[in-house]
Amino acid sequence: MTKPAQVHQPLSEAGEFAEGIPHEKLARSRAAQTVLWVLLIAAVLLAPAVLYPVFVMQLLCFALFACAFNLLIGFTGLLSFGHAAFFGGAAYICGHVVKVWGLPPLVGILCGGVVAAALGYVVGSLAIRRQGIYFAMITLALAQIVYFLALQLPFTGGENGLQGIPRGTLFGLDLNDPLSMYYFVAAIFLAGFLIIYRTIHSPFGQVLQAIRENEPRARSLGYNVDRFKLIAFVLSASLAGVAGSTKAIVFQFASLTDAHWQMSGEVILMTLIGGMGTIFGPVVGSVVIITLQHYLADIGSWVQVVIGAIFIVSVLLFRRGIVGELARMLKISSV
Amino acid sequence: MSDFILEATDLSRSFGGFMAVRNVNLKIARGSIHALIGPNGAGKTTMFNLLTKFITPSSGTITFNGRNITHLKPEEIANLGIVRSFQISAVFPHLTALENVRIALQKRLDVSYQFWRSRKILSTLDDEALERLDQVGLKRFAHVPAVELPYGRKRALEIATTLGLEPELMLLDEPTQGMGSEDVGQVADLIKRVSVGRTIIMVEHNLGVVSKLADAITVLSRGEVLAEGTYEQVSKNPAVMEAYMGIKAEEVA
Ligand SMILES: Nc1ncnc2c1ncn2[C@@H]1O[C@H](COP(=O)(O)OP(=O)(O)OP(=O)(O)O)[C@@H](O)[C@H]1O
Ligand SMILES: [Mg+2]
Numbered sequence: 001m002t003k004p005a006q007v008h009q010p011l012s013e014a015g016e017f018a019e020g021i022p023h024e025k026l027a028r029s030r031a032a033q034t035v036l037w038v039l040l041i042a043a044v045l046l047a048p049a050v051l052y053p054v055f056v057m058q059l060l061c062f063a064l065f066a067c068a069f070n071l072l073i074g075f076t077g078l079l080s081f082g083h084a085a086f087f088g089g090a091a092y093i094c095g096h097v098v099k100v101w102g103l104p105p106l107v108g109i110l111c112g113g114v115v116a117a118a119l120g121y122v123v124g125s126l127a128i129r130r131q132g133i134y135f136a137m138i139t140l141a142l143a144q145i146v147y148f149l150a151l152q153l154p155f156t157g158g159e160n161g162l163q164g165i166p167r168g169t170l171f172g173l174d175l176n177d178p179l180s181m182y183y184f185v186a187a188i189f190l191a192g193f194l195i196i197y198r199t200i201h202s203p204f205g206q207v208l209q210a211i212r213e214n215e216p217r218a219r220s221l222g223y224n225v226d227r228f229k230l231i232a233f234v235l236s237a238s239l240a241g242v243a244g245s246t247k248a249i250v251f252q253f254a255s256l257t258d259a260h261w262q263m264s265g266e267v268i269l270m271t272l273i274g275g276m277g278t279i280f281g282p283v284v285g286s287v288v289i290i291t292l293q294h295y296l297a298d299i300g301s302w303v304q305v306v307i308g309a310i311f312i313v314s315v316l317l318f319r320r321g322i323v324g325e326l327a328r329m330l331k332i333s334s335v
Numbered sequence: 336m337s338d339f340i341l342e343a344t345d346l347s348r349s350f351g352g353f354m355a356v357r358n359v360n361l362k363i364a365r366g367s368i369h370a371l372i373g374p375n376g377a378g379k380t381t382m383f384n385l386l387t388k389f390i391t392p393s394s395g396t397i398t399f400n401g402r403n404i405t406h407l408k409p410e411e412i413a414n415l416g417i418v419r420s421f422q423i424s425a426v427f428p429h430l431t432a433l434e435n436v437r438i439a440l441q442k443r444l445d446v447s448y449q450f451w452r453s454r455k456i457l458s459t460l461d462d463e464a465l466e467r468l469d470q471v472g473l474k475r476f477a478h479v480p481a482v483e484l485p486y487g488r489k490r491a492l493e494i495a496t497t498l499g500l501e502p503e504l505m506l507l508d509e510p511t512q513g514m515g516s517e518d519v520g521q522v523a524d525l526i527k528r529v530s531v532g533r534t535i536i537m538v539e540h541n542l543g544v545v546s547k548l549a550d551a552i553t554v555l556s557r558g559e560v561l562a563e564g565t566y567e568q569v570s571k572n573p574a575v576m577e578a579y580m581g582i583k584a585e586e587v588a
């Protein structure tokens with residue numbers, strides 16, 4: 001019998017693991033998490049005092065988009081290459097609901113989220129039948145169809161996009177006031193971030209992790225793996241939709257850029273640079289990318305080269321992303 | 336209810352033109368430990384994959400407790416009470432030993448789709464998880480990530496997790512593979528202990544373990560059933576001695 005020899009350690013031998021060690025790491029991780037939460041909330045609340053509110057709102061929209069994407073790639077193990085369809089598609093829906101139907105922005109954002117969820121259900125159902133690169137290709141192909149629709153359907157404004165979306169009011173509050181608008185966006189971001197955090201730390205999230213780590217084993221324990229993946233996909237799509245809808249209200253237009261495949265690529269970059277599978281990584285990643293795009297706008301398309309270079313360096317030097325590497329150096333958990 | 340918990344009739348599976356399993360008939364007596372043995376590549380793991388629907392049979396039927404389960408999905412099979420292990424240890428590497436077992440126990444709470452709920456609710460399962468770890472000698476390792484456990488302990492953890500589902504029928508693919516003789520004895524004792532009140536099918540290369548545990552044996556060779564019976568009957572079968580035991584005897588000598 002030619003069985004590969006395994007390193008043999010008798011079951012009865014005294015173990016070298018003290019039960020206390022992981023607890024120490026746990027305590028340190030909890031402390032770090034608390035600090036990060038406080039920092040995040042403080043930063044979100046105080047940012048408009050030092051930074052241009054529209055810029056921070058843009059950051060928050062993309063951060064939520066990246067966090068939603070991370071729920072899929074980092075916590076379910078699925079690489080979608082079509083998330084722009086949910087982000088951009090929802091932006092159009094929200095814009096239409098607010099501009100043409102005259103409904104309040106909050107309703108528009110919710111409609112964007114719901115339509116993105118429905119779209120996510122369709123795309124997810126088709127894509128999760130395949131694995132790996134085929135999964136990514138199906139999501140890309142379906143997202144291209146959405147892009148095509150955004151270009152052709154009468155209500156989207158074609159090449160010009162949907163312009164002049166009014167910010168309107170929220171419970172009587174005038175959202176044309178920059179600070180009111182800002183705190184509205186901040187609240188949406190924090191709510192979305194909390195939903196994602198809770199999902200990851202729920203019984204559902206626990207099964208997602210099991211599936212990511214050993215899919216056949218999860219299946220052999222009786223978990224309907226495809227259904228878990230689909231629910232994660234729909235959640236991710238709907239939150240990406242909320243992010244896109246919110247962006248449409250902030251900038252008062254929805255454009256083809258948001259639904260373009262480059263946007264799908266950008267959210268992958270943000271997530272990887274910040275650290276996929278970490279809680280705070282996508283926020284950091286989107287801050288890095290959006291800030292670069294903002295301050296390097298003068299050098300035109302060279303921005304892409306700079307971002308590309310940063311991406312290559314980060315993939316080569318710190319594969320876990322900024323937050324992932326920091327967590328490893330400080331020996332804390334990043335989830 | 337019939338005396339047979341599981342019956343496979345004329346089960347076949349080909350990969351391309353190659354018949355990995357050919358017209359296999361298998362009857363597993365309720366409450367027994369049934370060993371599936373045979374040389375490398377005989378089709379034992381493929382049989383497990385077929386019985387648990389991880390791969391689809393080319394032809395043939397499978398019934399469990401008299402019910403035709405040929406067209407069910409793997410997770411449906413599991414939820415009927417047929418739980419398998421894998422030839423290569425199957426743990427969730429970055430979950431702790433305790434969390435590994437809890438993944439199985441969690442099914443009972445019926446909260447697995449509740450993404451809006453805190454997973455703290457799972458800690459109500461900790462006591463039972465610890466008990467199950469204790470049963471396989473892993474209590475001390477409860478908070479160690481599975482990936483850091485030595486191989487033998489990973490396999491023990493796998494059994495503890497499987498038992499968490501209280502399966503009526505348990506399929507073990509080479510549970511003692513790659514273990515030292517001391518561990519083999521312990522795992523064999525463990526299997527014997529947990530076989531009370533359930534049925535076990537095991538693929539096992541270690542004939543010492545087979546002779547000690549198995550009530551019945553099916554010998555597979557090149558995808559076909561070569562012999563069936565008790566250890567005494569099978570080990571005297573000349574065809575088996577030639578195809579299987581012969582090699583083993585030389586190796587042991
Ligand atoms: N998915 C597959 N595709 C193609 N051939 C396969 C596949 N699975 C198994 N086989 C082939 O079927 C035959 C039986 O394989 P199987 O893994 O069932 O053997 P086994 O009895 O479990 O052997 P071992 O003792 O080495 O585990 C082998 O020749 C194997 O190469
Ligand atoms: Mg095998």
